[in-house]
Amino acid sequence: MTWINTISVNEPLASILAVLVALLLERFIPISSGVNPLSMYRFICQRMANKVLKTNYSKQQALISGSLGLIVLVTPTVLISFLIYEFASYQWLLDVFVLWILLQFTTQTxxxxxxxxxxxxxxTLLAKSLLQSVMLRDTQLLSEIGIFKACIEGLFLRYAYQYVTVIFCYFLGGPILALSYRLCYEANHAWSPKLKGFSNFGKLASYVCSLFQFIPSALLSISFMLTTSPFLALxxxxxxxxxxxxxxxxxxxxxxxxxxxxQVKTAGPVMYSQQKVRRQRLEGTKAKHGNFEAKEPSAKTYNTLMNxxxxxxxxxxxxxxxxxxLSFSVLANTPELGPSKSRTAHEQRIITLSPHLTELVYSLNKGQAIVGVSDYSDYPKAALSLPRVASYQGANLAQIARLKPSHVLVWRGGNKDADIQKLIAMGFNVYQSSIKHPSDLVSEISNIGKFLDATERANQLANQLSAKITQIKQAYSQRSLTTLYYLNQYPLMGLGNDPWLNSLLQLCGLHNIYEDSLSAYPQLQVSDILRKQPALLIAADGSxxxxxxxFWGKHASVFEGKYISANPDALHRFTIRALNEMERVCEEAYK
Incomplete structure (x- = not known):
C-alpha cells in the first residue's frame, strides 16, 4: 500500500483523487436504496418523528423536540465516525468509501x-407513482407538463444537494463535515417543514441544511450557467x-x-400534504426581456438537462x-522526501516524534538541526518554539513531508505503528527508539549518535551515564526499602509493572510493592496500601x-513510612535527567 502513503503526503492531491474515485464508484457501482446506510438512517428519522412528535404539541415544544432529535441522531454517528478515522491505518481509502456512500445520486436519476x-x-399513473418515491411534493394531481417540470427540478436540486454540496463540504472540512451535512440533509428530507405537522419540528434541520448549501449552491449556479451559456450567465x-x-x-x-x-419555466406553486405552497414562477432573462415566451418543460428538456x-x-x-x-508534476520535480546520502552534518533536518527523543538530540548538541517535534516537547526551553508535527492522535505526515527532514526519530511503543510504517514507506531515514531499562538508554544514546553523525559526543555521554548507573548501584548495594510509587492522588494511581520506572527504583534497592500488578499503572486503595505498610512513599504527581x-498525615496513627516527592517530568522520560533525578530520590529515601 506504498502508493497510498505517497498520496497522503499531499493532502489536496489525496482529496481530489478520493473524490474522483468515489464519483466513478457511484456512477458504475451505485448502492441500492435497500442496502444504503442512508436509507436506514432516514427510516430511523421517520420512526423517531412518529414516536416523539405529538399532535398536541405547541410550536415551541415541536421545535425543541425536533432540535433535540437532530442532535441525538447526528452527534453519535459523527463521534463514532471520528473515532474510526483516528484509528484507521489508511484514511484515504476510508475517505473514498464514505464518499461513495454519501454521493448517492445515480439511483435517483x-x-x-x-x-x-x-x-x-x-x-401517467406509473409516472406519478415512480415520482412520488423520490419527491416530497404530491404527485397525484400533476399534469404531464407538471411531471416533466417536477423531474427537471428534482434532478437539478438533487445534483446540487447530494453531489455538489457533499463534495464542497468534503474539500472544506473533510469526510466528517461531509457526513454531518448528509445526515442533516436526510433528517431534513424526513422532517421537511413543507410536510403537514413538521413546520416546527423540522425547522432546525432545514436551517442547518440551508447554511451548508448556501455557498455551494451559488458556486453551482454560476459554474453551470458559465459552462453552458456564458453570455446568458453574465x-x-x-x-x-x-x-x-x-x-x-x-x-x-x-x-x-x-x-x-x-429557457423554460420553472418553480411556481407546489402541493405538499394536500396544501398549496406558493413559489415565484421563474423564467430566463432572455425570455423575460425578449420577444418570445419561455417554453414549458418536456421530455426533451429533461434529456438536455441530463446531458x-x-x-x-x-x-x-x-x-x-x-x-x-500539476500536483504530480510538482512532486516529480521536488527533491526526494527522504534523506540524501550526500547530506553533511550542517544540512541535517531532524524531526523527533517523542519528547524524550527531542531531549536526547539536544543532549547530543544537535538541537539547532531540529525542524519539528511532537507535542509536550518542552525541554530544553528552546524546543517550545519548534513546529509541532505529532500529537496523541498521530503524526502529521503531510507537515513532516513539507519540512523535508533528513532524519526522523520515532518511539516504537509511543508512536502509532501505522505512522512509523508510512514514514518508512515514504522514503524517510527513520530511527526507531525502544527503551525499557536504564542500560538501554546507554546503548540508545550511542546508536542515536551514529544515526546523527555525533558519535564522539554520544560516546562521551554514554560513558558518563554508564558510570553513573554503576555508581548508584554500588552506593546502595546493601540497602533495600519496600516502596509505593504513585502518579496521581485523585484517583490514586500507582506504579505497577512498568519496566522503566521499576528498573530505576531498583538501582538503589527501592522495591515497588505493586511490581507484580497486571497493569502498568493500577488504581490503588489506601486501605490496601496501609495493609502492605511500605517503608517509603514516593509522590510523583507534582505535589x-x-x-x-x-494527604498522608491523616493516616499517621497507622502508617509509619516515610514519604518524599519526585519530579515525574524527569523520571518518566528516557533521558539523562531521569538518572540525575533518581540519584536525588535515592539520597532522600535513605536520609
Missing amino acids: KIFSATIKAAASNK KALVSSQYWTLYLRSVQLLLLFSVAQVM LIFRHIIICTSVMLVLVS NQAQINT
Whole structure:
C-alpha cells in the first residue's frame, strides 16, 4: 500500500483523487436504496418523528423536540465516525468509501428517467407513482407538463444537494463535515417543514441544511450557467433578480439557473400534504426581456438537462484532473522526501516524534538541526518554539513531508505503528527508539549518535551515564526499602509493572510493592496500601512536600513510612535527567 502513503503526503492531491474515485464508484457501482446506510438512517428519522412528535404539541415544544432529535441522531454517528478515522491505518481509502456512500445520486436519476419515459408513453399513473418515491411534493394531481417540470427540478436540486454540496463540504472540512451535512440533509428530507405537522419540528434541520448549501449552491449556479451559456450567465449575474433570489432561497436560485440555461419555466406553486405552497414562477432573462415566451418543460428538456449536468461533471472533473497532474508534476520535480546520502552534518533536518527523543538530540548538541517535534516537547526551553508535527492522535505526515527532514526519530511503543510504517514507506531515514531499562538508554544514546553523525559526543555521554548507573548501584548495594510509587492522588494511581520506572527504583534497592500488578499503572486503595505498610512513599504527581504531608498525615496513627516527592517530568522520560533525578530520590529515601 506504498502508493497510498505517497498520496497522503499531499493532502489536496489525496482529496481530489478520493473524490474522483468515489464519483466513478457511484456512477458504475451505485448502492441500492435497500442496502444504503442512508436509507436506514432516514427510516430511523421517520420512526423517531412518529414516536416523539405529538399532535398536541405547541410550536415551541415541536421545535425543541425536533432540535433535540437532530442532535441525538447526528452527534453519535459523527463521534463514532471520528473515532474510526483516528484509528484507521489508511484514511484515504476510508475517505473514498464514505464518499461513495454519501454521493448517492445515480439511483435517483434512474428513477427520474423512468418517470420521464413513462410520462412520454402516456403511462401517467406509473409516472406519478415512480415520482412520488423520490419527491416530497404530491404527485397525484400533476399534469404531464407538471411531471416533466417536477423531474427537471428534482434532478437539478438533487445534483446540487447530494453531489455538489457533499463534495464542497468534503474539500472544506473533510469526510466528517461531509457526513454531518448528509445526515442533516436526510433528517431534513424526513422532517421537511413543507410536510403537514413538521413546520416546527423540522425547522432546525432545514436551517442547518440551508447554511451548508448556501455557498455551494451559488458556486453551482454560476459554474453551470458559465459552462453552458456564458453570455446568458453574465446577463443573469448582473441582474438584481439573481441576487435577490439568492438571498431569499438557494432552491429558487438553482431553479432560476435551470430556467436561464434551458429557457423554460420553472418553480411556481407546489402541493405538499394536500396544501398549496406558493413559489415565484421563474423564467430566463432572455425570455423575460425578449420577444418570445419561455417554453414549458418536456421530455426533451429533461434529456438536455441530463446531458448538461453530465457535461458539467466532466468539466469539473477535468479541472480536478489538471490539478492532480500539476500536483504530480510538482512532486516529480521536488527533491526526494527522504534523506540524501550526500547530506553533511550542517544540512541535517531532524524531526523527533517523542519528547524524550527531542531531549536526547539536544543532549547530543544537535538541537539547532531540529525542524519539528511532537507535542509536550518542552525541554530544553528552546524546543517550545519548534513546529509541532505529532500529537496523541498521530503524526502529521503531510507537515513532516513539507519540512523535508533528513532524519526522523520515532518511539516504537509511543508512536502509532501505522505512522512509523508510512514514514518508512515514504522514503524517510527513520530511527526507531525502544527503551525499557536504564542500560538501554546507554546503548540508545550511542546508536542515536551514529544515526546523527555525533558519535564522539554520544560516546562521551554514554560513558558518563554508564558510570553513573554503576555508581548508584554500588552506593546502595546493601540497602533495600519496600516502596509505593504513585502518579496521581485523585484517583490514586500507582506504579505497577512498568519496566522503566521499576528498573530505576531498583538501582538503589527501592522495591515497588505493586511490581507484580497486571497493569502498568493500577488504581490503588489506601486501605490496601496501609495493609502492605511500605517503608517509603514516593509522590510523583507534582505535589510539594506540604501537600504530601497533608494527604498522608491523616493516616499517621497507622502508617509509619516515610514519604518524599519526585519530579515525574524527569523520571518518566528516557533521558539523562531521569538518572540525575533518581540519584536525588535515592539520597532522600535513605536520609
